[in-house]
Amino acid sequence: MSGTDSSVACGQFQTVPLSELDFPGQPYSVTVLKAGYCLPQTDGTFRADGTITLITGPRTILVDTGGPWDRDFLLTTLKERGLEPGDVNVVVGTHGHSDHVGNLSVFPAAVMIVGYDVSEGDTYRPNQLAEGQAYSIDKQVTVVPSPGHTGQDVSVQVTETSAGTVLVAGDLFECCSDEDSWRDLSINTAVQEVNRQEALRTADVIIPGHGLPFRVLRN
Numbered sequence: 001m002s003g004t005d006s007s008v009a010c011g012q013f014q015t016v017p018l019s020e021l022d023f024p025g026q027p028y029s030v031t032v033l034k035a036g037y038c039l040p041q042t043d044g045t046f047r048a049d050g051t052i053t054l055i056t057g058p059r060t061i062l063v064d065t066g067g068p069w070d071r072d073f074l075l076t077t078l079k080e081r082g083l084e085p086g087d088v089n090v091v092v093g094t095h096g097h098s099d100h101v102g103n104l105s106v107f108p109a110a111v112m113i114v115g116y117d118v119s120e121g122d123t124y125r126p127n128q129l130a131e132g133q134a135y136s137i138d139k140q141v142t143v144v145p146s147p148g149h150t151g152q153d154v155s156v157q158v159t160e161t162s163a164g165t166v167l168v169a170g171d172l173f174e175c176c177s178d179e180d181s182w183r184d185l186s187i188n189t190a191v192q193e194v195n196r197q198e199a200l201r202t203a204d205v206i207i208p209g210h211g212l213p214f215r216v217l218r219n
């Protein structure tokens with residue numbers, strides 16, 4: 001596990017940005033297909049895209065689909081891995097922003113978990129995400145409610161990888177060093193702070209919504 005030698009304070013935890021995009025595991029591996037970004041422009045706009053992550057194992061799970069402009073990238077990248085859209089069993093949209101859920105329609109046959117909605121086709125399945133209960137995809141892959149950035153964010157926790165527990169966090173974290181930016185993008189900073197601390201307590205690696213993965217250092 002290589003990283004830079006610059007660790008960053010994140011509340012009471014230290015975090016270290018990583019260069020790896022692959023976290024192999026048994027039975028599930030996690031791969032960042034595209035690291036998200038957020039780049040302020042001189043004209044007051046900013047260019048942004050959400051991180052796209054693939055989880056492979058007994059089931060094939062895509063976490064966030066990027067913006068609508070990522071459609072060809074997504075199709076090509078999946079094909080390079082021998083996957084057609086129909087091979088993706090579950091698509092998770094961490095929250096309903098356009099740079100994260102721009103390509104849901106590429107996967108009409110997948111189970112969709114978007115925020116707190118769980119659906120297959122036009123059938124919506126009861127779940128307790130809104131009550132704070134996790135939703136299990138498999139023994140090692142769990143959808144965890146983690147609101148604050150919006151009212152209905154979810155993260156995906158994958159256990160038993162070579163890097164330990166990996167959390168695909170959506171915009172719960174913007175990037176490794178987001179202490180000066182995440183609050184401006186949050187609809188409920190108090191709730192988000194609680195969920196960030198819980199993530200930092202339980203995950204070994206966090207994949208943020210707009211940056212490279214980072215490792216959490218604990219004493």
Ligand SMILES: [Fe+2]
Pocket residue numbers: 095097149171
């Ligand atoms: Fe967002």
